[in-house]
Amino acid sequence: MSVFINKESRVIYQGFTGQHATFHAEEAIKHGTNIVGGVTPGKGGTTHLDRPVFDTVSDAVKETGANVSGIFVPPQFAADAILEAVEAGIKVIVVIADGIPVQDMVKVKRYLIGHDSIIIGPNTAGVITPNECKVGIMPANIYIPGRIGVVSRSGTLNYEAVAQMTALGHGQSTSVGIGGDPINGCNFVQVLDAFNNDPDTDAVVLIGEIGGTQEVDAAIWAKENMNKPIIGFIAGVSAPPGRRMGHAGAIISGEADTAVAKMDRMEELGIHVVRNPADIGSTVDRVIKQ
Amino acid sequence: MDIHEHQTKELIKSYGVPVPEGRVADSETIAGMIAEEIGGDRWVIKAQIHAGGRGKGGGVQIANSVEEVRKHADCIIGSHLITPQTSKEGKLVQRVLIEQAQDIKKEFYLGFVIDRTKQRITVIASASGGMDIEEVAKADPSKVIREPVDPAIGLPEFQCRKIAARIGLTGPLMPQAVKLMRALYRCFRDKSALMVEINPLAIVGDNKLVALDAKMSFDSNAVHRYADITNYRDFDEEDPKEVEASGHGLNYIALDGNVGCIVNGAGLAMATMDAIALHNGRPANFLDVGGGASPEKIANAFHIVLKDPNVKVILLNIFAGINRCDWVATGVVQAMKVQKIHEPVIVRLSGTNVELGQKILDESGLPFIIAKDLDEAARKSVEALSTLKTKEAVA
Numbered sequence: 068m069s070v071f072i073n074k075e076s077r078v079i080y081q082g083f084t085g086q087h088a089t090f091h092a093e094e095a096i097k098h099g100t101n102i103v104g105g106v107t108p109g110k111g112g113t114t115h116l117d118r119p120v121f122d123t124v125s126d127a128v129k130e131t132g133a134n135v136s137g138i139f140v141p142p143q144f145a146a147d148a149i150l151e152a153v154e155a156g157i158k159v160i161v162v163i164a165d166g167i168p169v170q171d172m173v174k175v176k177r178y179l180i181g182h183d184s185i186i187i188g189p190n191t192a193g194v195i196t197p198n199e200c201k202v203g204i205m206p207a208n209i210y211i212p213g214r215i216g217v218v219s220r221s222g223t224l225n226y227e228a229v230a231q232m233t234a235l236g237h238g239q240s241t242s243v244g245i246g247g248d249p250i251n252g253c254n255f256v257q258v259l260d261a262f263n264n265d266p267d268t269d270a271v272v273l274i275g276e277i278g279g280t281q282e283v284d285a286a287i288w289a290k291e292n293m294n295k296p297i298i299g300f301i302a303g304v305s306a307p308p309g310r311r312m313g314h315a316g317a318i319i320s321g322e323a324d325t326a327v328a329k330m331d332r333m334e335e336l337g338i339h340v341v342r343n344p345a346d347i348g349s350t351v352d353r354v355i356k357q
Numbered sequence: 358m359d360i361h362e363h364q365t366k367e368l369i370k371s372y373g374v375p376v377p378e379g380r381v382a383d384s385e386t387i388a389g390m391i392a393e394e395i396g397g398d399r400w401v402i403k404a405q406i407h408a409g410g411r412g413k414g415g416g417v418q419i420a421n422s423v424e425e426v427r428k429h430a431d432c433i434i435g436s437h438l439i440t441p442q443t444s445k446e447g448k449l450v451q452r453v454l455i456e457q458a459q460d461i462k463k464e465f466y467l468g469f470v471i472d473r474t475k476q477r478i479t480v481i482a483s484a485s486g487g488m489d490i491e492e493v494a495k496a497d498p499s500k501v502i503r504e505p506v507d508p509a510i511g512l513p514e515f516q517c518r519k520i521a522a523r524i525g526l527t528g529p530l531m532p533q534a535v536k537l538m539r540a541l542y543r544c545f546r547d548k549s550a551l552m553v554e555i556n557p558l559a560i561v562g563d564n565k566l567v568a569l570d571a572k573m574s575f576d577s578n579a580v581h582r583y584a585d586i587t588n589y590r591d592f593d594e595e596d597p598k599e600v601e602a603s604g605h606g607l608n609y610i611a612l613d614g615n616v617g618c619i620v621n622g623a624g625l626a627m628a629t630m631d632a633i634a635l636h637n638g639r640p641a642n643f644l645d646v647g648g649g650a651s652p653e654k655i656a657n658a659f660h661i662v663l664k665d666p667n668v669k670v671i672l673l674n675i676f677a678g679i680n681r682c683d684w685v686a687t688g689v690v691q692a693m694k695v696q697k698i699h700e701p702v703i704v705r706l707s708g709t710n711v712e713l714g715q716k717i718l719d720e721s722g723l724p725f726i727i728a729k730d731l732d733e734a735a736r737k738s739v740e741a742l743s744t745l746k747t748k749e750a751v752a
Binding site: 142143166171172174176204205206209219220221222224225230247249250279300303304305306307312313314317321326342343344 | 478578612634676730732735
């Protein structure tokens with residue numbers, strides 16, 4: 068078992084024939100992902116990587132039964148691509164694009180009401196269920212199958228945490244990047260909920276950042292609802308207030324936004340907080356063996 | 358992207374938000390001419406910089422004659438204005454806004470932001486105008502009204518009436534407030550803004566609502582859609598190193614330490630800074646090289662980091678997914694040779710093509726300090742610093 072994606076997932080790529088999409092689709096196929104086709108408007112009827120290309124997502128869904136989409140179109144067109152996937156009934160939409168205008172996402176989130184799609188991202192490295200399905204840009208070789216769920220805002224910090232865990236033999240059930248933007252699809256709570264309901268996940272690693280209240284909201288929710296341990300880390304203890312640290316969402320705009328304030332609050336709420344980013348793997352090891 | 362007060366006023370006026378009659382001047386002579394042109398017998402002279410609290414630093418003055426307008430303009434233009442929001446050195450003022458002074462009866466606060474929790478554009482309003490809204494909210498949250506806007510229908514009149522009534526804009530003021538809020542919303546939506554703040558929004562003279570001060574900031578991911586907003590960008594207000602970095606596709610923020618950092622990914626970049634701090638070191642910067650970093654991009658990153666004279670040691674931490682360690686290593690070797698870097702360079706490579714990258718570093722014969730993981734990288738950076746200090750002390 069796993070969350071969001073597995074070997075049964077039928078995956079399409081939007082922006083399929085582009086350079087990045089092609090490279091990452093090839094990597095995903097090597098990893099065992101069932102990519103059933105792709106969408107590039109204007110190239111419908113052709114084939115790419117031995118798979119059919121469609122003009123629209125609804126054509127792709129009708130012909131291939133696709134239920135997961137990886138969106139690889141540039142940020143300026145990404146919101147439209149998400150709307151198209153939602154309208155076509157895709158269940159899990161993974162949005163890699165970094166730089167989607169915030170107000171575009173406000174509209175997307177409004178449109179999502181009444182639809183049962185899950186959006187992962189934007190500005191995410193993607194989702195991977197090791198050796199089953201990979202929709203994203205992460206290096207697959209650091210992930211091994213296992214029983215730890217991982218959820219993070221940052222991509223490369225996710226790799227860092229996963230590599231530490233894998234080195235100690237702790238594999239991942241699924242690793243989810245919710246993305247570094249201020250308005251994202253799936254939040255920490257939704258991912259924790261999914262892991263909580265997954266019989267093959269024993270514990271969850273949650274990696275957050277300065278800015279916003281998502282991590283603390285998740286810790287509050289977890290105290291009431293979660294029956295599995297959570298190991299948490301927040302990046303940005305040394306970040307100055309008022310400056311956006313790379314990610315559009317990573318900006319300290321109030322006292323509750325600082326990394327220390329968030330980690331203190333999470334600790335009070337029962338999360339196993341890691342203060343040193345180099346200790347994520349060893350903390351997982353300790354918590355699992357308790 | 359932030360813009361100046363006079364630019365914000367020009368923009369919102371074009372949508373129908375009433376602002377005082379005024380214009381911007383870059384010299385005392387022009388300031389005097391503007392005062393004569395716009396007429397009246399009292400004027401305000403306001404320094405145009407991207408920082409709040411200008412009044413506290415002497416950047417807002419009242420003049421009772423054209424002669425006084427010139428005098429104040431002369432004092433302010435070319436000065437370094439220090440406000441609670443600037444550095445100790447202050448900010449160079451290049452322009453002032455000259456406006457007719459208003460007869461203020463009462464002040465309010467009106468702003469739009471994007472609320473991350475509600476994931477909506479949200480109106481913020483208060484009857485306590487002219488003050489820092491965050492302070493007002495802290496002292497008495499009930500004095501600050503928040504109304505999220507449904508993007509499917511926009512800001513309807515009833516919602517504007519509700520907001521107006523709750524901050525006391527009633528009677529003949531209510532229709533003015535409704536019109537003003539809807540105009541401001543259209544502007545905010547049309548230009549993909551992230552924040553607009555009218556503080557104060559004032560009742561002046563004969564019961565007229567006017568935006569006395571206004572500031573606005575835009576989404577850097579959307580501004581290229583709007584030529585008028587792009588033209589408002591003022592490079593003089595930005596750190597030249599950060600401007601140069603963004604030109605190379607690098608995300609750089611200067612800090613005050615001495616360990617230069619070059620990392621891929623914002624989260625890992627912050628975690629790297631944190632790891633340095635845990636070993637009692639101080640990061641000199643945040644720098645995210647992003648995905649798909651070519652050798653040239655890495656070399657540019659070294660160039661920018663080393664422009665900071667405080668940098669004594671450089672830590673390169675790359676966990677390659679979409680990136681390639683061999684390209685990164687090629688870039689590092691290139692930078693070391695071409696830029697003749699003498700500072701100790703600590704390198705930690707992981708992920709895609711790490712063996713190839715390691716080989717390039719080994720074969721270069723250059724004195725890199727190799728670290729196998731994040732903790733070792735941070736520790737070795739701080740150790741390299743103390744070794745340098747010992748050497749300096751001996752010398």
